[in-house]
Amino acid sequence: MTNSSPLESTHPYTLRGVRQMLGLTRHAVSKLIELGFVDPSRGPGRALRFSFRDVVLLRSAHDLRVARIPTRQILRSLRRLRDTLPPEVPVSGLRITAAGDRITVREENAQWEPDTGQLVMDFSVAPSTGSVSFISQRAAEPATPESDDLEDLFETAEELEASDPTAAEDTYRLILEQDPAHAHAYLNLGFMLCEAGRSREAVALYDEGLAHCPDDPLMHYNRAVALEDLGRVAAALASYEECLRLQPDFADAHQNAGLLYAHAGQKQMAIRHFSAFRRLQPRV
Incomplete structure (x- = not known):
């Protein structure tokens, strides 16, 4: 049996694993790192390695960015949330709920409410074959066709940047006309x-x-x-x-x-x- 390195034990998630787990593009993860929402470590070959806390904070930051919460407010909130999270996903799972100016973290019968500012999110984190699963606590409101179209357009624009910059520029400008x-x-x-x-x-x-x-x-x-x-x-x-x-x-x-x-x-x-x-x- 090959023993895992200390970094793999504390930061078990690769960039590819995080993207698959959260459904985020490489661009989205990179932007969240650039904005300071998470600070992953570097493994062999300077490959990014993420901790359990990083994964939860990435999910939270992404949801709040989509909700148009101001960046400064998200940063303040996530710093306080980070201090309350355990280093590894609990066996019993974890529920994070926020509304108004309160955020609640619940693990089994324990519950605590760090002061985080105004946020809107509701999801759970549960262990799943050594990984992490995010479970919605309520039926998500169906996305409007317009929002679906914009996300598709944005991914298309990213893909076009290398092969057809003019088309990529036109696509980004189309997105900005709509949003x-x-x-x-x-x-x-x-x-x-x-x-x-x-x-x-x-x-x-x-x-x-x-x-x-x-x-x-x-x-x-x-x-x-x-x-x-x-x-x-x-x-x-x-x-x-x-x-x-x-x-x-x-x-x-x-x-x-x-x-x-x-x-x-x-x-x-x-x-x-x-x-x-x-x-x-x-x-x-």
Whole structure:
């Protein structure tokens, strides 16, 4: 018998396993990691490895993003939820329910209510042949044809990015016509525009997106990167600072801001951000 490594024992779930378990695309998982909702470990070959807590938080974060809960509120809520979760899925299962400004975690006869802010979700976690199953506690409201169509369009746009960028751009813009608050469509399209050297268009797109999603730190970050490409240093720094106001532990934003402040000769601000960046690096 081959003994599992300590990492495999504490972080038994691979990226592929998490995607299959939760029904999320690689893009969705990556975005949730970038936004700081989870912080998976790295296994051999730097492959991502997820703990039980990571899996529950990914499911929660995804549901709340779909419900258009502000990112800052989700981060605050999930940090408190994370502190209450056991390291492994209990044999008896786990129920997480949230409504209004209360979240309740129930395991067998035990129940606790961390202060998490306003959330809307209701699901259970149960052991299933060594994995985790998510069980709906109530009949889900049927999705409207429009929402189904948008999800299909979004997946189509992602698939087209490599083979037909023009068609991908048209598809993302079609999504935004139907749902002007679709943050992921803004993020993907804006990244494509920057990669194509169309940073000015990307900034305009992000400005439009922030009018509908003002609390999305990743959009502020991407806007800052596009502004850097245009040489608009002051505006880029303002966007990095807004990103960090919404998500203070966004390490890349600290690093980029530090570099810009250093080039601008603002040594104290540069030191502040570089120090924050170093504190946020994982300890080996």
